[in-house]
Amino acid sequence: GQIIHLEDYRPTDFVLERVDLTFELDPKETKVEARLIFHRREGVDAAAPLVLDGDELTMTGLLLDQEEVPTALYDVADDTLTIRGLPETAPFEITVTTLLSPETNTKLMGLYRTNNVYCTQCEAEGFRRITYFPDRPDVLAVYTVNIIAEKATAPLLLSNGNYLGGADMGDGRHFAAWFDPHPKPSYLFALVAGDLGVVEDKFTTASGREVALKIYVEHGKEPRAAYAMDALKRSMKWDEEVFGREYDLDIFMIVAVSDFNMGAMENKGLNVFNDKYVLADPETATDTDYANIEAIIAHEYFHNWTGNRITCRDWFQLCLKEGLTVYRDHEFSADMRSRAVKRIAEVRHLKSEQFPEDAGPLAHPVRPTKYREINNFYTTTVYEKGSEVTRMIATVLGRDLFKKGMDLYFDRHDGQAVTIEDFIACFEDASGRDLGQFSLWYHQAGTPLITASGSYDAAKQSYTLSLEQTVPATPGQSAKKPMHIPLRVGLLLEDGSEAKPATVSGADVMADVVHLTERRQTVVFSGVPSRPVPSFNRGFSAPINLHIEQSAEDRALIARHEIDLFARWQALNAMALDNLAKAAVQARSGQPIACDEALIGGLLAAAGDERLEPAFRAQVLSLPSEADIAREIGRDNDPDAIQSGRQAILSAIAASGKDIFTRLLGEMTLSGPFRPDAASAGRRALRNAALSYLVYGDDRPEKAVSAFRSANNMTDLSQALTLLAHRFPDAEETLDALATFKKRFADNALVIDKWFAIQATIPGASTLERVKALMSDPHFNPSNPNRVRSLVGTFAFSNPTGFNRADGEGYRFLARQILEIDPRNPQLAARILTSMRSWRSLEQVRANHAQEALKEIAGAANLSADVSDIVDRMLS
Ligand code: DPP
Numbered sequence: 001g002q003i004i005h006l007e008d009y010r011p012t013d014f015v016l017e018r019v020d021l022t023f024e025l026d027p028k029e030t031k032v033e034a035r036l037i038f039h040r041r042e043g044v045d046a047a048a049p050l051v052l053d054g055d056e057l058t059m060t061g062l063l064l065d066q067e068e069v070p071t072a073l074y075d076v077a078d079d080t081l082t083i084r085g086l087p088e089t090a091p092f093e094i095t096v097t098t099l100l101s102p103e104t105n106t107k108l109m110g111l112y113r114t115n116n117v118y119c120t121q122c123e124a125e126g127f128r129r130i131t132y133f134p135d136r137p138d139v140l141a142v143y144t145v146n147i148i149a150e151k152a153t154a155p156l157l158l159s160n161g162n163y164l165g166g167a168d169m170g171d172g173r174h175f176a177a178w179f180d181p182h183p184k185p186s187y188l189f190a191l192v193a194g195d196l197g198v199v200e201d202k203f204t205t206a207s208g209r210e211v212a213l214k215i216y217v218e219h220g221k222e223p224r225a226a227y228a229m230d231a232l233k234r235s236m237k238w239d240e241e242v243f244g245r246e247y248d249l250d251i252f253m254i255v256a257v258s259d260f261n262m263g264a265m266e267n268k269g270l271n272v273f274n275d276k277y278v279l280a281d282p283e284t285a286t287d288t289d290y291a292n293i294e295a296i297i298a299h300e301y302f303h304n305w306t307g308n309r310i311t312c313r314d315w316f317q318l319c320l321k322e323g324l325t326v327y328r329d330h331e332f333s334a335d336m337r338s339r340a341v342k343r344i345a346e347v348r349h350l351k352s353e354q355f356p357e358d359a360g361p362l363a364h365p366v367r368p369t370k371y372r373e374i375n376n377f378y379t380t381t382v383y384e385k386g387s388e389v390t391r392m393i394a395t396v397l398g399r400d401l402f403k404k405g406m407d408l409y410f411d412r413h414d415g416q417a418v419t420i421e422d423f424i425a426c427f428e429d430a431s432g433r434d435l436g437q438f439s440l441w442y443h444q445a446g447t448p449l450i451t452a453s454g455s456y457d458a459a460k461q462s463y464t465l466s467l468e469q470t471v472p473a474t475p476g477q478s479a480k481k482p483m484h485i486p487l488r489v490g491l492l493l494e495d496g497s498e499a500k501p502a503t504v505s506g507a508d509v510m511a512d513v514v515h516l517t518e519r520r521q522t523v524v525f526s527g528v529p530s531r532p533v534p535s536f537n538r539g540f541s542a543p544i545n546l547h548i549e550q551s552a553e554d555r556a557l558i559a560r561h562e563i564d565l566f567a568r569w570q571a572l573n574a575m576a577l578d579n580l581a582k583a584a585v586q587a588r589s590g591q592p593i594a595c596d597e598a599l600i601g602g603l604l605a606a607a608g609d610e611r612l613e614p615a616f617r618a619q620v621l622s623l624p625s626e627a628d629i630a631r632e633i634g635r636d637n638d639p640d641a642i643q644s645g646r647q648a649i650l651s652a653i654a655a656s657g658k659d660i661f662t663r664l665l666g667e668m669t670l671s672g673p674f675r676p677d678a679a680s681a682g683r684r685a686l687r688n689a690a691l692s693y694l695v696y697g698d699d700r701p702e703k704a705v706s707a708f709r710s711a712n713n714m715t716d717l718s719q720a721l722t723l724l725a726h727r728f729p730d731a732e733e734t735l736d737a738l739a740t741f742k743k744r745f746a747d748n749a750l751v752i753d754k755w756f757a758i759q760a761t762i763p764g765a766s767t768l769e770r771v772k773a774l775m776s777d778p779h780f781n782p783s784n785p786n787r788v789r790s791l792v793g794t795f796a797f798s799n800p801t802g803f804n805r806a807d808g809e810g811y812r813f814l815a816r817q818i819l820e821i822d823p824r825n826p827q828l829a830a831r832i833l834t835s836m837r838s839w840r841s842l843e844q845v846r847a848n849h850a851q852e853a854l855k856e857i858a859g860a861a862n863l864s865a866d867v868s869d870i871v872d873r874m875l876s
């Protein structure tokens with residue numbers, strides 16, 4: 001594929017006015033007739049041809065105003081249809097007929113079949129696999145869709161917008177017509193046809209519009225959609241209350257399908273979901289599954305305004321809808337659950353997924369300026385860092401001005417396809433502030449590093465902070481400008497109270513937000529009565545790395561007294577990370593591993609502190625992952641040493657905390673029926689964290705076995721199975737539990753995915769053989785993305801010692817998998833390949849093996865644009 005540049009953007013030559021689509025559905029040969037009304041944009045050359053996008057289409061007819069177009073006036077190439085001789089000013093109608101084979105569409109882009117259901121995925125460029133079309137987000141039109149299908153196998157015919165009507169055709173087929181009054185880009189088109197069960201409800205909007213809510217799932221799975229429906233209604237209400245946004249059609253539908261490349265898709269009025277993010281009941285879903293369902297249902301619903309009503313001018317602006325919508329779903333979950341705990345989970349995710357991306361060969365700005373394959377830009381940088389940048393706008397402007405800016409954005413751009421610059425202008429206009437320097441967050445890749453040091457002058461009662469910011473070089477960006485970093489800082493005094501400085505100089509400071517705008521800044525706080533302990537980046541106000549020399553005692557003070565709970569967790573986490581990084585070095589050189597008493601004390605104090613909510617205490621007890629430690633060390637990583645160092649620390653904590661953990665195991669036990677709410681989930685999380693230490697502190701599997709036997713919900717059951725499998729992989733008890741679990745859930749593919757993932761993450765070199773064996777399990781289906789992600793993806797992304805085997809076999813295995821998946825489903829292959837994005841930070845022997853495996857992929861014939869884009873960037 002060639003490289004597309006932002007600077008080359010220009011509007012289309014022709015304006016699309018209306019779209020009328022007729023589908024005659026058939027698994028092998030679906031006929032699509034597209035009637036498109038265009039007119040030439042003013043000022044465009046009268047000879048300019050109409051160029052439409054296409055991908056793997058067979059065209060069987062082409063009409064201009066119902067007359068056949070002479071072959072001399074059009075060209076069909078691989079990916080375009082070019083039509084010449086079109087009217088100079090008058091509107092005209094192009095009718096294109098194409099044939100497709102949904103059944104053999106394994107890319108899961110365009111129109112395909114999943115479990116006998118027809119379904120579509122058009123974002124980003126899938127609509128061109130349905131018909132020839134100006135397939136870009138700045139082409140907005142009103143769609144009418146007619147669907148014809150066999151009545152017996154497809155009683156349900158759905159598309160975007162409102163239902164117009166339908167009829168029996170008398171020949172075993174029937175049809176339905178849908179009309180979507182809201183102009184939309186083609187990536188929001190959707191069609192679903194098949195035989196599905198439904199859960200129905202309704203919602204009355206603030207202004208009194210009654211909306212029918214329908215969630216379609218496989219027959220028999222209806223009860224498992226109840227939680228999703230509840231989350232949907234809460235999302236609709238929340239968006240009215242918090243962002244003033246109402247729903248705008250008579251019906252809102254969600255369809256759950258089992259073959260899907262992504263999590264879900266926000267098609268107008270007809271969201272299509274990976275069933276993993278719809279289906280839940282206590283027996284089969286974990287608390288994490290419930291939280292994900294709530295968040296993703298909300299996310300896709302919120303897109304109705306941020307994405308659909310106001311969409312992207314071009315794909316470079318993807319963060320315009322994604323970063324903003326992730327921010328909105330984060331805020332929603334924070335309001336539904338515990339704000340502090342939610343924030344901790346978000347930051348853990350950001351650091352474990354986005355920070356490595358930003359620090360490696362795939363780093364790119366939140367708003368990129370070039371791409372080869374847009375599918376590869378649905379990244380944690382665009383989504384999660386994009387959300388953090390939105391959050392910073394709210395921090396910089398304050399709540400009221402942020403809201404004013406959002407309102408202006410909705411007012412000014414409703415119905416338009418816009419850019420990040422348009423978005424920022426709304427906040428500048430609403431606030432009167434200049435966000436020029438702030439905008440660098442969209443344009444400069446790399447995680448800024450702030451190096452801080454403080455000194456206290458007792459005579460002057462002043463505290464001086466010296467701060468330096470550097471933004472590391474990233475691909476294509478060697479020199480960076482200083483950024484505007486809103487850093488929330490608290491100064492804690494010895495007794496844990498917060499200093500209230502009389503004056504602050506050297507930076508703009510509003511409340512506790514220090515606005516850093518220069519490379520080096522010295523901030524002086526006066527009227528500080530004793531040496532304070534600085535607590536940086538409260539609430540993770542900026543997505544940065546921070547270097548500061550801080551003693552364990554100072555961190556412990558923050559952990560005990562900060563009013564910001566996030567900062568308490570952050571202090572303990574930083575303490576743990578220091579210790580774990582040291583432990584890895586000690587393990588590698590064969591030294592004894594030392595566990596810091598202050599760390600143990602801090603963790604156990606928080607774990608046993610009943611004033612703190614259980615979910616928070618569980619977060620504290622969950623040590624940084626092996627990948628977190630590798631990132632902290634940064635280079636020359638030996639995953640085995642990291643793992644054994646971490647195990648030693650874990651055992652030390654387990655030994656010291658035995659009494660507390662035993663007590664928590666009893667105290668946190670819930671009685672009564674399962675409830676998925678945040679408070680109950682928090683108790684389960686704390687109980688399982690305690691159980692985990694108890695199991696790691698014991699050489700026998702009894703505790704895990706008994707937890708497995710007594711579990712009455714999937715959270716506890718899968719946790720117990722994980723403990724057994726990871727701690728005692730070869731024990732008889734583990735083999736029994738794995739077999740029992742598999743047998744019990746044999747007919748539930750989503751639960752079998754957990755069974756795959758638990759085994760794929762068993763630490764150690766021998767797991768590769770296990771993964772290979774599991775690929776021959778009858779439950780494994782290489783064409784289903786969820787199965788492949790659970791087994792192959794989880795192994796590569798989440799098993800540092802297994803995947804990074806010193807002999808390089810893990811990388812060679814992945815290379816073969818990528819080459820096998822790629823011809824079938826390039827998007828899936830490219831995504832799983834990004835698991836190797838940090839290969840350069842491995843020690844030399846592993847790095848060499850990794851590079852060889854990447855070169856093997858790069859050298860293969862017929863690579864997709866998706867995979868070759870990723871592999872080329874990773875090797876360059
Ligand atoms: N636009 C989808 C989402 O993030 C992904 N394709 O919601």
Ligand code: ZN
Nearest residue numbers: 299303322325
């Ligand atoms: Zn989204």
